[in-house]
Amino acid sequence: MQIVTYLRVSTARQGASGLGLEAQRAAVSAYAAAAGHRLVAEYVEVESGKRADRPQLTAALAACRLHRATLVIAKLDRLARNVAFIANLMDGGVEFVACDMPHANRLTLHLLAAMAEHEREMISQRTKAALAAAKARGTRLGNPRGAVALLDGCRAAAAVSGTKRTAEAGARAAGLRPLLERYAAAGARTARELALALNVGGVPAPGGGSWYPQQVRRALSG
Incomplete structure (x- = not known):
């Protein structure tokens, strides 16, 4: 099977340092080697999982269609933490595999995406609550240098x-x-x-x- 790999980190610092990327690359490389798959191309994105407009993911999907390849990611949450995004991708004509659950079916992927989306929302709520509590205590938020x-x-x-x-x-x-x-x-x-x-x-x-x-x-x- 021909595969196209997609690696994603959320911050420019992670992308520059390679933190997170090397672990993902190792996971997809091990998956490809174990199954005898041939790597066609690798795409790396530095972008939040919240965003749907991701140029490198678009390019990776185009490469999959061009080579009739399967998209391979290290973990499902590297693709997105959004149920609608995953559902649209599954209906988009490109097969994809998450190395952490290579045998997952469509139902399992929907459930995992729902759990990841819920986790993302809970993190956001906890962050907002912590900032509100700090503000109530009189903590000055933001950069003192301002504009x-x-x-x-x-x-x-x-x-x-x-x-x-x-x-x-x-x-x-x-x-x-x-x-x-x-x-x-x-x-x-x-x-x-x-x-x-x-x-x-x-x-x-x-x-x-x-x-x-x-x-x-x-x-x-x-």
């Missing part, structure tokens, strides 16, 4: 975000180029024809939705 610290943080975040978006766009273009070449060899010559072929093939556009000729031109020039 200055916020501005510094915004500048740093903007720089990191720009670099991240550029890297993601390059990765998407590199993964998409073989597919575009195959469509071109089959007779799709113009950007409009290539966009139509991508839409018919079920390949998601970078921002979701349908492909347009201008997006294809950007992918070809990236």
